[in-house]
Amino acid sequence: DTGVSQDPRHKITKRGQNVTFRCDPISEHNRLYWYRQTLGQGPEFLTYFQNEAQLEKSRLLSDRFSAERPKGSFSTLEIQRTEQGDSAMYLCASSPDRWTETQYFGPGTRLLVL
Amino acid sequence: AQKITQTQPGMFVQEKEAVTLDCTYDTSDPSYGLFWYKQPSSGEMIFLIYQGSYDQQNATEGRYSLNFQKARKSANLVISASQLGDSAMYFCAMREGRVERDDKIIFGKGTRLHILP
Numbered sequence: 001d002t003g004v005s006q007d008p009r010h011k012i013t014k015r016g017q018n019v020t021f022r023c024d025p026i027s028e029h030n031r032l033y034w035y036r037q038t039l040g041q042g043p044e045f046l047t048y049f050q051n052e053a054q055l056e057k058s059r060l061l062s063d064r065f066s067a068e069r070p071k072g073s074f075s076t077l078e079i080q081r082t083e084q085g086d087s088a089m090y091l092c093a094s095s096p097d098r099w100t101e102t103q104y105f106g107p108g109t110r111l112l113v114l
Numbered sequence: 115a116q117k118i119t120q121t122q123p124g125m126f127v128q129e130k131e132a133v134t135l136d137c138t139y140d141t142s143d144p145s146y147g148l149f150w151y152k153q154p155s156s157g158e159m160i161f162l163i164y165q166g167s168y169d170q171q172n173a174t175e176g177r178y179s180l181n182f183q184k185a186r187k188s189a190n191l192v193i194s195a196s197q198l199g200d201s202a203m204y205f206c207a208m209r210e211g212r213v214e215r216d217d218k219i220i221f222g223k224g225t226r227l228h229i230l231p
Contacts, residue, residue: 042205042221043159046125056218076213089157102149103219105159 002026004106006092012112014083020078021109025094032075033103035091036060043091049075082113085086116139118206118222126228127196134181135191135225137206146210148189150180151218153203163206165189201229 005024013019025032030051035043046065047057051072061067064082069075079086089110095104119138123231131187139148150162165173165180173180193200206222 033218042207042223043219045218048217058218060175072227093157093159102161102163102164105151107156109156110157 004092004094004104006090006106007110008109008111012114013091014114015082015084018078018080019082019111020047020055020076021090021092021111022074023092023106024074024075025092026096026104029094029096029104030072031095031097031103032069034075034077034092037091037108038087039091046077052061058099079111082100082103084113087111087113116222117220118208120222120225122225123223124226124228126230128230129198130195132192133196133200133227135193135204135206137189137191137222137228139187139189139206139208141187141208141210147165147209148180148182148191149207150178150191150210151207151221153205153224155202159205163226184229195230196229198229198231201227203227206209206223 007022033048033080034046036046045058046061047067049069052069064080067077089108091108093105095103116148117140146167148165152160154161163173163175163178163180165182170183173204177194179192203224203226207219209219
């Protein structure tokens with residue numbers, strides 16, 4: 001059983017460019033979550049999906065951010081017109097259902113905006 | 115107000131000693147879950163242990179145990195017989211069970227644990 005995978009693991013981009021990250025959850029996990037973690041802080045919730053439906057979005061998710069999970073399997077997180085403040089680790093997690101005890105995290109995508 | 119408070123930014127512990135990482139939480143929801151995650155320098159979040167608000171007994175997982183004191187809203191992680199590989203960042207986290215759509219984990223700021231040989 002493979003865990004949550006994320007691609008790319010590292011991304012360096014220039015301010016103003018668009019970036020897209022991908023997350024592949026554990027097979028048959030119907031809930032998928034995105035978190036952002038800045039240096040010295042714990043992860044902060046961005047959004048989550050149940051199957052293909054996006055059920056909640058944090059106010060941290062500005063209109064430059066968009067997330068999709070079109071077929072209820074993998075998910076993408078796109079950041080348009082990146083800013084230096086977007087530099088962070090973007091973590092994806094999945095869980096099988098609402099009442100499970102655990103969200104399983106991927107290795108993260110580390111974004112650096114120059 | 116912070117939902118999860120970890121008051122120890124860093125700790126140094128001698129190898130083989132037990133260590134307690136502090137965590138207090140704030141919620142008015144009677145149904146909630148408490149988690150501890152370990153984050154090594156590689157960056158991935160590793161689930162360690164879970165405690166449900168209605169669980170009568172403290173959770174244990176191998177060398178990890180969660181000292182759950184509900185009245186004090188405290189959920190400290192105890193690591194017995196620490197090992198060099200335990201050196202990492204440790205996060206306490208909570209999920210509240212208010213409504214079906216509200217399914218996120220709230221993390222504390224973490225405690226960096228250093229195990230000394």
